[in-house]
Amino acid sequence: MQQVDIPRTQTRDIVDALKARIFSGELRPGTRLIETELARDFDVGRGPVREAFRVLVGEGHLQSHAHRGVLVRRYTREELLEMGCAREVLESLAARLAAEKTLTEEERSALRASQDRMNVAEAEQDLDTYSRENRNYHTLIETIADNAHVADLIERVRVPYLGLRLPQLFAVDQLRQSNEGHRLVTYAILAGAADVAEAAMRSHIRAGNAHTAQLPDELF
Numbered sequence: 001m002q003q004v005d006i007p008r009t010q011t012r013d014i015v016d017a018l019k020a021r022i023f024s025g026e027l028r029p030g031t032r033l034i035e036t037e038l039a040r041d042f043d044v045g046r047g048p049v050r051e052a053f054r055v056l057v058g059e060g061h062l063q064s065h066a067h068r069g070v071l072v073r074r075y076t077r078e079e080l081l082e083m084g085c086a087r088e089v090l091e092s093l094a095a096r097l098a099a100e101k102t103l104t105e106e107e108r109s110a111l112r113a114s115q116d117r118m119n120v121a122e123a124e125q126d127l128d129t130y131s132r133e134n135r136n137y138h139t140l141i142e143t144i145a146d147n148a149h150v151a152d153l154i155e156r157v158r159v160p161y162l163g164l165r166l167p168q169l170f171a172v173d174q175l176r177q178s179n180e181g182h183r184l185v186t187y188a189i190l191a192g193a194a195d196v197a198e199a200a201m202r203s204h205i206r207a208g209n210a211h212t213a214q215l216p217d218e219l220f
Helices: 010-024 035-042 046-059 077-100 105-123 127-145 148-156 168-191 194-214
Strands: 062-065 069-072
Touching: 010 035, 010 046, 035 046, 046 062, 077 127, 077 148, 077 168, 077 194, 105 127, 105 168, 127 148, 127 168, 168 194
Parallel strands: none
Antiparallel strands: 062 069
């Protein structure tokens, strides 16, 4: 995906709002976006909405079809695996950079609180909350790493919440394994163990890729 830089305008606000809805799962893959409805929702003319569509198509978040209109992009398994390979490198670097920093008390508290929220979601088997907190956790590590170039590259391969209807036992098992990886990353960053943080994040992302590779074909 190519990140498109545009000034803070009505269009920029709509772009950011739609991306937030896509990444949260409110707008799921394959959802058709209606220009007139969004113009009403955002209280703007159709021009800024149309321009926001153009930007989001360019970034790869939306797809435009001659007869079906503008849809939230649906990813193939192959695309997700390729993006995962890139994330493996980039997010492990972000974890290393975060661990190499002298963390402020605010950063340490934020990281612990994020981990605590994921632990609660895991214990309650709350998949939707865990997915949201998982995304916030990875974003927090990027923020702590404080490298704009790394953050920009991660944003280009960030995968939206796909809202896949997984078999319950399969999804819960994946949640448990995922959060085990998070706990190790969190411990390493708080301890300032850069090598461990990098390796743990790489292993965590790689495990997610293996999970994607095992998903049933009908989910794509």
